[in-house]
Amino acid sequence: MKLTKGKIADLLNEPGCEHNHKKGQQGKNKACTQQAKPGAAQGGCAFDGASIALVPITDAAHLVHGPIACAGNSWGSRGSLSSDATTYKMGFTTDISENDIIFGGEKRLYKGISQIIKRYDPPAIFVYSTCVTALIGDDLDAVCEAATKKFETPIIPVNSPGFVGSKNLGNRLAGESLLDYVVGTAEPEYTTPYDINLIGEYNVAGEVWSVLPLFEKVGIRVLSKITGDATFEEIRYAHRAKLNVMICSKALINMGRKMEERYGIPYIEESFYGVEDMNRCLRNIAQKIGDEALQQRVETVIAEETAKLDIALAPYRARLKDKKMVLYTGGVKSWSVMSAAQDLGMKVVATSTKKSTEEDKAKIKKLLGKDGIALAKGNAKEILRVIAKTKADMLVAGGRNQYTALKARIPFLDINQERHTPYAGYVGLIEMAKEFDRALHSPIWQQVRQPAPWEKVASSPALKDSLP
Ligand code: SF4
Secondary structure: OOOOHHHHHHHHOOOOOHHHOOOOOOOOOOOOOOOOOOOOOOOOEHHHHHHHHHOOEOOOEEEEEOOHHHHHHHOOOOOEOOOOOOHHHOOEEOOOOHHHHHHOOHHHHHHHHHHHHHHHOOOOEEEEEOHHHHHOOOOHHHHHHHHHHHHOOOEEEEOOOHHHOEHHHHHHHHHHHHHHHOOOOOOOOOOOOOEEEEEEEOOEOOOHHHHHHHHHHHOOEEEEEEEOOEOHHHHHOHHHOOEEEEOOOOOOHHHHHHHHHHHOOOEEEOOOOOHHHHHHHHHHHHHHHOOHHHHHHHHHHHHHHHHHHHHHHHHHHHHHOOOEEEEEOOOOHHHHHHHHHHHOOOEEEEEEOOOOOHHHHHHHHHHHOOOOEEEOOOOHHHHHHHHHHHOOOEEEEOHHHHHHHHHHOOOEEEOOOOOOOOOOHHHHHHHHHHHHHHHHOOOHHHHHOOOOHHHHHHHOHHHHHHOO
16 A cells, blocks of 8 residues: 555545544544644554554564664553463564665665564564654565465555654554555454444453453354454455444444445444443444344343443442543443443543534533533643642543643543553443442542641641740
């Protein structure tokens, strides 16, 4: 896949993405096309985004063609788990030197591919370009094509140099590589009318394992997981599914739309967080597949699971009731986690709307109510101000905000990709309730909130006078 200006513009203007629906009208969200601003925090680069989307393919090797830091900075930053192969955990890089920059790095890349094949013999190798190797003009496509012929193993170019744009664009570039080189290249052993693909679910902390048993119970077969805990083979036959279920819809929306165009597979956007969303997800899938018996089974499973859940959650609901939370995360999670917290009886007093589409914002507004605060932009200072204003009991955000919570002397829970606890599905909600409870009721907060010894002295004239 050649990376041209036109290709990048197409991906940024992806018609499936709701950011682009308001084109020509006021209030258009320009997040997709905004250039990185020097000095501003941008999140990951396009290479980072591409590797986030593809590295969860567990039996493939992932080779980063560039200086060692590109691979080193992002490797292992996401806890995508595997039920079997561990090849994806190996950090392969060509680690190019000054010599390669002057004379070209293609030979080194070919040698790297050859070494991986000889030593590990994976079913496929994804080769990622980075800023330096794209700038010196290494022809990734040509090297991958030659290596594919020579080693008779798919060697897939992922043209995702960091400078082309954001992490989100990188996700889409990864989707293009899957569409161009992987999907549709093999056939499944058999198909059923109940085959679906999960797209944009990366099995962080093993979340996909919380929902697969539910699908199995109602009789839905997950044909391909794109890409959490996936094998390379299962993605090759993803074109035979009857429905694509987009979990993090913005990440690989181009895949959903293009698979609909190419293979006639419709797609729906769902969330696995919270009772309401999980129920809706199962109902929507059954309704889209259009089988009455399946719809009936879904209702039975929902009734069983929610009854069990009510019993399991009762002690936590009592302890969490009316606890106030500031939620600071992005995109779909801004409302899906809010919905899960509300299921537990908690109050979300503020949430962020960064990276949210107009549709996300409408859901946030509805869930927040008239007194809730929607944070369009945020930084530590703003979050501290909101915590103080709302008298929030805890902060739920990405890992780097834990120090903000410590400054405010309130509990913190990591909700982003670095977390180690799965929150998806009905069992995930129990885990989430346990984590909220642990964080909120830890005895440490009593000690932390006591005045420091010197503060006690300063506020007590009697103590002051007694000092030598
Ligand atoms: S911005 Fe470029 S140099 Fe930096 S990590 Fe991304 S690909 Fe590597």
